Amino acid sequence: KAGVTQTPRYLIKTRGQQVTLSCSPISGHRSVSWYQQTPGQGLQFLFEYFSETQRNKGNFPGRFSGRQFSNSRSEMNVSTLELGDSALYLCASSLGPRSGQHLIYEQYFGPGTRLTVT
Amino acid sequence: TQLLEQSPQFLSIQEGENLTVYCNSSSVFSSLQWYRQEPGEGPVLLVTVVTGGEVKKLKRLTFQFGDARKDSSLHITAAQPGDTGLYLCAGALSGAGSYQLTFGKGTKLSVIP
Numbered sequence: 001k002a003g004v005t006q007t008p009r010y011l012i013k014t015r016g017q018q019v020t021l022s023c024s025p026i027s028g029h030r031s032v033s034w035y036q037q038t039p040g041q042g043l044q045f046l047f048e049y050f051s052e053t054q055r056n057k058g059n060f061p062g063r064f065s066g067r068q069f070s071n072s073r074s075e076m077n078v079s080t081l082e083l084g085d086s087a088l089y090l091c092a093s094s095l096g097p098r099s100g101q102h103l104i105y106e107q108y109f110g111p112g113t114r115l116t117v118t
Numbered sequence: 119t120q121l122l123e124q125s126p127q128f129l130s131i132q133e134g135e136n137l138t139v140y141c142n143s144s145s146v147f148s149s150l151q152w153y154r155q156e157p158g159e160g161p162v163l164l165v166t167v168v169t170g171g172e173v174k175k176l177k178r179l180t181f182q183f184g185d186a187r188k189d190s191s192l193h194i195t196a197a198q199p200g201d202t203g204l205y206l207c208a209g210a211l212s213g214a215g216s217y218q219l220t221f222g223k224g225t226k227l228s229v230i231p
Contacts, residue, residue, distance in 0.1 A: 004160070033218065042223035043161075043206065056218050090160050097210065103148035104168060105210040105219055109160030 002027065004093050004110035012116045018079040021113045025072050025093030032074040033107060034066060037088040049074055050096060081117045088112045121145060122207055122222035130228040134196050139225040141207035142189045148210045150190050151219070152181055155204040197229045 005024045013019050025032050034046040045058035049068035066076040072093075078085055092107035123142045131137055141150070149168045153161035165174050167183035167190060174181045178201075180193040194201055204226050208219040 035221075043208075043221040045218045045220075048218055058218070092160075103210045104166055105149070106151065106163055106166055107208075107219060108163060109153075111158070111160050114158075 004091060004108055006089075006091050006110035006113050008113060009111065010114045010116075012118065013081050014118055015081055015083060017081050018077065019081060019115060020075055020077045021089055021091075021115075023074045023076075023091030023093075023110060025074070025091075026108055029093035029095055029108075030072050031094040031096040032068055032072065033092045033094070034074070034076050035090045035092065036060070037090055037112070038086075043090070046076065078115075083117050086115060086117045088114050121220045122209055124205075124207060124222035124225050126225060127223070128226050128228075130230065131197055133198060133229055133231050136193070136195050137197060137227070138191055138193045139205055139227070140189065140191050141222055143209065144188065145209075145211065146187050148187075150183055150187075150207060150209045152190070152192055153206040153208060155206060155224070156202075161204075161206055194227075197227075199229045199231050202227055202229050 007022045031050045033048040035043045037043045046060055047054055047066050048056045052068045063079045068074045090109050090112045092109045094107045097103055097105040125140050149166055151166045152164045154164055155161040165181045167181055170185045170187045172183045178195045182191050204224045206221055206224045208221045
């Protein structure tokens with residue numbers, strides 16, 4: 001199976017612009033999560049989509065938004081970019097949490113999009 | 119407040135040495151995973167531990183989940199330069215609507231040839 005793909009891999013934008021990042025999950029995976037990774041804060045959860053519905057959202061401003069399409073591909077958008085938005089944006093796909101005796105949630109990550117805001 | 123604390127933050131060792139990294143929390147996790155991330159790439163899932171006290175081995179890597187399911191450790195025997203990377207632990211919390219993993223900030227390991 002092909003892995004998670006993210007496009008573009010690198011992006012340079014200026015403050016005030018907006019950006020759209022794309023993620024194609026592993027075939028058959030309907031859950032897509034987005035994370036922001038910075039050296040100081042580590043991986044921080046942005047949001048999760050399943051079957052085109054946002055099920056969970058992290059503590060980020062409304063400038064960060066996302067959506068998922070019927071083929072499970074997902075996009076995230078950041079409007080009015082700030083210098084602090086410079087980060088590695090990671091997408092992870094999953095079959096979704098498995099609930100049995102214990103909740104298991106295995107995620108498979110793409111290579112990320114490195115966004116630099118100048 | 120970081121829900122999952124990893125220690126040490128940085129570790130630099132010589133090839134052939136053994137090491138242990140830790141992942142601690144005051145919360146109980148339903149399951150816990152370890153990932154390794156190399157520069158410029160996304161994290162790669164290494165293992166999932168589920169049962170308190172569980173020990174899993176992956177070649178030279180040994181993972182343990184604490185009895186109370188609040189902590190975990192990763193032990194590497196005879197480290198090699200290929201083990202270099204950022205090791206991340208991530209946990210799934212029980213409860214309705216738990217559609218996210220909580221990540222620690224990671225341990226950055228450098229293995230010097």
